Amino acid sequence: MKIDELPLDPNIINFLKSQGYTELYPPQEDAIKAGVLDGKNILVSAPTASGKTLIAILAIIQHIKKHKTKIVYLSPLKALAAEKFSEFKKLETAKLDRKIKVTISTGDFDSDDTLKNSDILILTNEKMDSLMRFSPSWIDDIGLVISDEIHLVGDEGRGPTLEMILTRFKLGLAGNKSQIIALSATITNYDELAEWLECKPVESKWRPVPLSEAVYDDFTVKNQERESYKINFDSVGLPSIGLGIDSVKNGGQSLLFAMTRPSSVKLAMDSGKYIEKKLGSKELAELGKISKKILSNNEQTELIKKLASVVKQGVAFHHAGLNQNCREIIETEFRNGKIKLLSATPTLAAGVNLPARRVVISSILRYNSKFGGNSPISVLEYKQLCGRAGRPQYDKEGESIIIAKQIPQDDLLEHYVDGEPEPIESKITEPSSLRIHLLSLVVTSPTITEDRIYKFFSQTLGGMQVEDETIELNLENAKSFLQDEKFIVNKEGGYIATKFGQMVSRLYIDPMTARDFRNAIEYDVSKGRKHTFGFLHLITNCNEFFPKFELRNKDEERADVVIENNKQTKIKHIEMQDCTRSLLAMDLWINEGTEIDLSDQLNIESGDIHRMVETANWLVYSLRELSRLLGRADLISELDALRQRIRYGIKEELIDLVKIKGIGRVRARRLYKNNIKTRQDLATTSVNQLAAIDKIGMAVANSIKSQLRVR
Known part of the structure; x- marks a missing residue:
């Protein structure tokens, strides 16, 4: 039509x-x-x-x-x-x-x-x-x-x-x-x-670009029709790299899926020298500009240096450790065709649309935290990965290739290529999900009866897929928890949320987390002193905190030192095994540790800390609002200060300075070192004196002064 x-x-x-x-x-x-x-x-x-x-x-x-x-x-x-x-x-x-x-x-x-x-x-x-x-x-x-x-x-x-x-x-x-x-x-x-x-x-199974799904083993690629062809990698080591280079050599782009961050970086690093040889001087000059842009816009951690290095060769990697700025540059330049080969973790397949002529799946194993080890990806996830193959308007055919490792080629063809994706199954009847969403239903439907609660959940996808008895039992358990912990009460045959329940639902936190926060506020947080480290420990240990990195063996001594250094601001006794690497990262961040420090000392990258900051800000705000509701107004100023420290990554002494637009952690510290410690000090310092300070300059100095005049 x-x-x-x-x-x-x-x-x-x-x-x-x-x-x-x-x-x-x-x-x-x-x-x-x-x-x-x-x-x-x-x-x-x-x-x-x-x-x-x-x-x-x-x-x-x-x-x-x-x-x-x-x-x-x-x-x-x-x-x-x-x-x-x-x-x-x-x-x-x-x-x-x-x-x-x-x-x-x-x-x-x-x-x-x-x-x-x-x-x-x-x-x-x-x-x-x-x-x-x-x-x-x-x-x-x-x-x-x-x-x-x-x-x-x-x-x-x-x-x-x-x-x-x-x-x-x-x-x-x-x-x-x-x-x-x-x-x-x-x-x-x-x-x-x-x-x-x-x-x-x-x-519909129609695609604008036909898709060939295949498995590689021992220099042979066999597709869904069981047609085979030999492939020569010109002495390239890993098959995944060889297959990627082969596509670029023939005028296409390649997307290599690796199952871990380190392997995605290694694939890119090992591919660069081969791709670089296939590029002209104009292409390399453009890539050089992109590389410089990455270096100039970011702290130069080892990860950023590696990214900038491979980008000069027409190659890049993409994973959640990169900050949004880097990811957007890589995505844009891959779409523009300047980056020829991109190695990425599977999160890319669930995100932005970045098609390539050939998709190479370097391993069908992926770490599964439930099992504490690697397990095969689902057919559904495989179909998501291979669906990235084939660029409309550029390619006559897209090609997806799994690298066979220890599993026979024909077995992989039968399971993944011929296989049907697993049916979508609801997770709403899981205890944690019901706890959260039953509370939200009661909050938005005051005086809702048991019968209406059951009717609602029976109309969910889970209600269609799960036995009635299971839904009833799990609902009863969730309801009992919410009543016992005073989130909801039964009033004249219907359920209504308490003020505590209403606030928890609107703060968007798990009732289990809210219970732990309330218990800490009511029973553990004493008056008349600060609790900075204790609050950080509380939020980084809750289910919502993300990303959460466990301690490595080499972090244990550091954890002991950090606990000792912060013993005056703990809420309660903390052992080393109670800590996560995320807690150490947040402590380092609010004490003005740089992204380079976080990367070198804790192997936590820019993208990780940015997401931690976002999550921590929300959770500390939740603590603040619950403290206000529970009559602990004495905690509000401390929690407000902690939010500012988390947002900007600063010590408490810089909070007044960062209230001025255009002053972040770096400029605030420069000003402080020049004995400009408050907004009052800024007001009494001349524009020329401000402009002469490193990282300030005349434009920023004028902006600071104009803001102070408005105030």
Whole structure:
């Protein structure tokens, strides 16, 4: 079907053409036939790059034409949300029946007015869930919900949150008779998910670029048709590197999946010298500029130096230890074709869209914390990895190759290439999930009865998949915990949340964590002294803290020293075995340890500490609010100071200085060394004196002075 044939206004047709759309892909045409333009609920299960985004755009345009209600696009990850925001922002320029505003919200402190006054909201699942707990009036004005990557409803960590959101919309507990559009990768039980959401299923295995799935063993590649060909690596060591170089040599790009951070770095380092030889002088000059950009924009840890070094050779690595700035540079330059070979951990496959002609899976083993060792990846995860093969408009065919190690080639072909992805299974009936989400249900549905609680959870995906007796038992256990710990009370046959329960739900923390925080505040935190290290220990030990790194043998002596140095600010006795490397990292960070210090001393990288800071800030804020509720106003100023120290990575003496915009940890320390210790000192120091200080300069000095005048 041509775009011209769609029953849309000519202005919209012209807009779609201006965005490069001329003809519908088969899954898009199937979605039209299923009623996506007629307000029908649909679930689309189709491979990566098969056109699911256009299905969402068409639904949005039609909804805006017919209705005045809001549209919400749900994404599992901030990076994906940002990607979709840039795409949907273009709709503001389309000639629609009314002027629209597109907004993204993935953080904790967005203005409710901004969301209220927007037409299209791009939200992470967690942000949507958090908003539902506050019940702003505009939530009832949502008429279209688009849920991307819905197969992640089976994810152990984030799946239950998405399941709660969609169940609320389905039952009309949120939204205005909302149309639901669910977009998914290829999954086995798509019909079951469609039944749960009362959607019409649209299933397709069509891809814009055909995919060859194969297994390599002993210089032979065998594909799904059991066709084989020999491959020569020109004396390159590892097969994964040889296969990657072979694709680049033939004009393609390669994406190498490694199962650990160190192996992803090593693959890139070992590939660089081979890729560099295949590049021209102009390409190498461009890569040199990108390398310098990486070095100039970041602290030069060993990891950053390695990244900058391999980028000069047309190669890069990508994992969660890199900060967002580095990851975005790598993603952009890989898309632009300047980086030819990228080695990455599997988290990339669940994130931004970075296709390559050839995907090489260097190992099918991955560390599993449940088993305390390596275990094979699932077929579903394998299909996610190989789905990155094939760049639309560039490649006639994409190719995915598993490297056989110890497992026979034919066995891997049979299990992974021929295999069907495992069915998506709900995790909402797990005890920890029920504890969290039962509380949120009671908070948003005051006086809800036991019967209504059971009916709600029976309408979840878990309610379809799990035995009734199991749901009833787990609900009873969760309810007993929440009552015993005073989160909820039974009042006249219905349940209501206590003030403590309401606050915990809106702070978005696990009731188990909240209980531990409350016990510490009420029984362990004494008056009249500071508890900085004790608070850090409390938050880094809770379930929500992420990322959490365990102590290595060589960290034990350091842990003993840190505990001894902080004995005056502990909450209670701490042994070395009670510590994590994350606790040591946070202590080093707020005492102005640099990213180089963290990397060299604790093997914790820039991306890790940035996520720790974000998590710690939220958890300390939660401690602050619970302290206020529990009558411990004496703790608020200390917790406020700790949040500032965590946010900026500073000692307490610099807090007053960083309140000025443009002054961070480095400039604040420079000022302090020049005997400028407070905002009052800044006010009495001349512009020229400020500008003469290293890292300040005239522009920053003028900015500081203008802010002080406003105050």
